Amino acid sequence: MTVSNAPPVNGSDRPNKPATRLLLSLLRRSRGALALALVACVANGVSSVLLVATLNRALSAPAAADLPLALRFAACALVALIARIVSGVLFAGLSQDTMGRMREHVSARVAAAELRDVERVGAAPVQSILTDDATNVSMLFFALPNIVMHGSIVAGCLAYLAWLSWPVCVLALSAIVVGSLGYRFGDIRAIASLEAAGSAQDRLFDYLGSLFAGAKELKLHRERARQFVDGQLGAAINEVRDHRRRAFVAYAIGVGWIIFLFYVFLGAATFLPSIGVHADAQAAAGYVIVFLFMLVPLDGLLNNLPTVNAARVSLERIERVLAEFEEPHHAAALPVPSSGAQVAAFDTLTLRGITHAYFHERDERMFRIGPIDLTFKPGELVFIVGGNGSGKTTLAKVLTGLYEPEGGVIEVDGLPVTRDTRPAYRERFSTVFNDFHLFDTLLGIVDPDDTNESARAAADERANALIAKLALDHKVSVENGTFSTRALSTGQRKRLALVVAYLEDRPFYLFDEWAADQDPSFKAVFYEQLLPELRGRGKTVVVITHDDRYFSLADRVLKLDNGAIVNETRGAPRAVAGSGTVRVPSVQVDVIQTKVDAS
Numbered sequence: 001m002t003v004s005n006a007p008p009v010n011g012s013d014r015p016n017k018p019a020t021r022l023l024l025s026l027l028r029r030s031r032g033a034l035a036l037a038l039v040a041c042v043a044n045g046v047s048s049v050l051l052v053a054t055l056n057r058a059l060s061a062p063a064a065a066d067l068p069l070a071l072r073f074a075a076c077a078l079v080a081l082i083a084r085i086v087s088g089v090l091f092a093g094l095s096q097d098t099m100g101r102m103r104e105h106v107s108a109r110v111a112a113a114e115l116r117d118v119e120r121v122g123a124a125p126v127q128s129i130l131t132d133d134a135t136n137v138s139m140l141f142f143a144l145p146n147i148v149m150h151g152s153i154v155a156g157c158l159a160y161l162a163w164l165s166w167p168v169c170v171l172a173l174s175a176i177v178v179g180s181l182g183y184r185f186g187d188i189r190a191i192a193s194l195e196a197a198g199s200a201q202d203r204l205f206d207y208l209g210s211l212f213a214g215a216k217e218l219k220l221h222r223e224r225a226r227q228f229v230d231g232q233l234g235a236a237i238n239e240v241r242d243h244r245r246r247a248f249v250a251y252a253i254g255v256g257w258i259i260f261l262f263y264v265f266l267g268a269a270t271f272l273p274s275i276g277v278h279a280d281a282q283a284a285a286g287y288v289i290v291f292l293f294m295l296v297p298l299d300g301l302l303n304n305l306p307t308v309n310a311a312r313v314s315l316e317r318i319e320r321v322l323a324e325f326e327e328p329h330h331a332a333a334l335p336v337p338s339s340g341a342q343v344a345a346f347d348t349l350t351l352r353g354i355t356h357a358y359f360h361e362r363d364e365r366m367f368r369i370g371p372i373d374l375t376f377k378p379g380e381l382v383f384i385v386g387g388n389g390s391g392k393t394t395l396a397k398v399l400t401g402l403y404e405p406e407g408g409v410i411e412v413d414g415l416p417v418t419r420d421t422r423p424a425y426r427e428r429f430s431t432v433f434n435d436f437h438l439f440d441t442l443l444g445i446v447d448p449d450d451t452n453e454s455a456r457a458a459a460d461e462r463a464n465a466l467i468a469k470l471a472l473d474h475k476v477s478v479e480n481g482t483f484s485t486r487a488l489s490t491g492q493r494k495r496l497a498l499v500v501a502y503l504e505d506r507p508f509y510l511f512d513e514w515a516a517d518q519d520p521s522f523k524a525v526f527y528e529q530l531l532p533e534l535r536g537r538g539k540t541v542v543v544i545t546h547d548d549r550y551f552s553l554a555d556r557v558l559k560l561d562n563g564a565i566v567n568e569t570r571g572a573p574r575a576v577a578g579s580g581t582v583r584v585p586s587v588q589v590d591v592i593q594t595k596v597d598a599s
């Protein structure tokens with residue numbers, strides 16, 4: 001995360017800890033199941049203690065080992081079995097619910113976030129929390145039954161011990177308290193290591209992304225591949241491994257320390273004259289059995305605490321990543337228009353004194369566009385031209401409402417676009433950006449859940465007609481709103497993106513270097529047929545382009561240099577049947593230095 005294009009969000013504007021609130025609300029909603037699962041855990045613990053007490057009674061007084069005692073033993077075993085299954089099933093459900101809800105929440109938050117936050121944070125930390133951290137939090141529900149169950153067995157054993165001999169119980173408690181202090185020391189180190197592992201994991205996900213995105217570059221250069229796999233990626237893998245190992249070593253030492261103290265206690269109980277076997281051999285044998293029985297649940301209890309701590313660390317990481325995304329404005333929660341709903345047209349769309357800046361942290365430089373003043377009308381074709389890095393795409397993102405302008409205002413028919421109205425404002429645009437994404441289905445145009453067969457068939461028909469028009473029908477078709485394939489060339493996929501934009505049928509079209517990947521003949525179709533056709537349908541069409549041989553077709557050509565409009569060329573009026581006059585460029589535009597880095 002080296003660049004940012006917005007001031008940090010004021011933390012006080014954000015509600016506290018959304019992931020923790022989500023977890024708590026999930027727990028509240030499932031409180032019946034949770035209570036039952038906890039009761040089942042305690043029942044399991046209690047029945048296990050009764051089991052050992054019954055055994056103890058039967059072994060210490062063989063004469064009393066009659067049928068009632070055997071029945072009691074069988075009943076305890078049955079209760080323990082049922083309780084264990086019930087708690088296991090309920091906690092498994094809660095765990096998977098938590099993971100699913102956590103993932104839904106994070107995904108929804110990212111989908112609703114401002115584009116600038118999405119670009120700034122990047123995919124790696126989000127992928128990391130969606131996978132590893134969400135799993136860690138859900139593991140809480142596997143640890144919880146073990147902790148409650150083993151905890152209740154330990155507590156039951158201590159109570160039984162107290163009943164047998166309270167000095168022995170005090171001794172056992174002292175061992176636990178002293179042991180816990182040592183354990184806590186290791187726990188603090190372990191938590192620090194788990195946090196460090198989390199940060200290292202973000203880097204790991206980043207490199208894992210490069211493993212796929214850079215597959216060609218790695219294949220073509222073995223030394224680069226070696227340095228990447230053994231160096232950067234390998235180092236990130238090792239870093240995560242080392243931090244995790246350190247955490248688990250700290251826990252292993254902590255558990256070992258407590259168990260060791262219990263052996264000390266066992267030695268004391270056995271050999272100290274005042275409380276040990278010398279005092280009362282039969283009683284001592286009783287609490288030695290209880291103690292030995294307690295060791296396994298105590299071990300189980302301690303071994304599950306790291307899972308709780310890992311869940312806590314992960315929950316905090318989820319909170320931190322979520323906090324990077326500004327809380328969606330309440331307007332984002334308004335109902336979205338249904339598939340195919342008509343979007344409000346406009347008469348004038350005006351940018352007044354618009355500015356926007358990126359801050360590059362690494363070299364403390366700013367890139368600014370603006371102040372920009374522009375007006376767009378329906379039925380006009382505007383080209384935006386300029387060298388690489390001159391700010392064309394940034395202007396397009398501000399114009400389409402993807403970036404909130406830092407200065408100035410956008411007005412639609414004289415009404416300013418505000419934070420509340422920006423989501424609706426964005427719905428006026430159909431775009432194909434240079435780094436467009438093509439979904440495999442016609443989302444937003446055909447609802448995959450819509451059962452209306454005829455509406456779906458009509459949408460398929462329209463899509464297939466457009467695909468034929470763009471000369472792609474030998475390669476791809478649409479059935480049930482789904483493309484038959486996306487394994488196409490970049491230029492072909494851009495044509496499919498154009499099909500999607502056509503189907504959206506919105507008042508404002510924006511194409512960012514769409515024609516750059518098209519062959520010369522299709523370039524001509526795009527500039528000479530498709531664009532005039534859109535304009536003829538009353539659409540406002542803005543095209544970012546380097547194709548200077550087609551500049552003469554635009555009504556206006558705006559030249560951008562270093563974030564500012566340095567030249568605007570207007571066309572001369574020309575007659576168009578039935579629609580008054582439009583302009584034909586009459587002035588020779590500047591010679592555009594295409595593909596020259598202006599930054």
Ligand SMILES: Nc1ncnc2c1ncn2[C@@H]1O[C@H](COP(=O)(O)OP(=O)(O)OP(=O)(O)O)[C@@H](O)[C@H]1O
Binds near residue numbers: 359
């Ligand atoms: N997401 C971003 N974060 C920070 N800075 C950015 C970001 N995107 C672009 N920039 C900066 O803004 C400047 C303008 O970029 P922009 O993509 O708007 O240029 P462009 O005119 O569309 O270039 P090209 O013709 O190469 O597509 C660049 O020089 C770059 O330094």
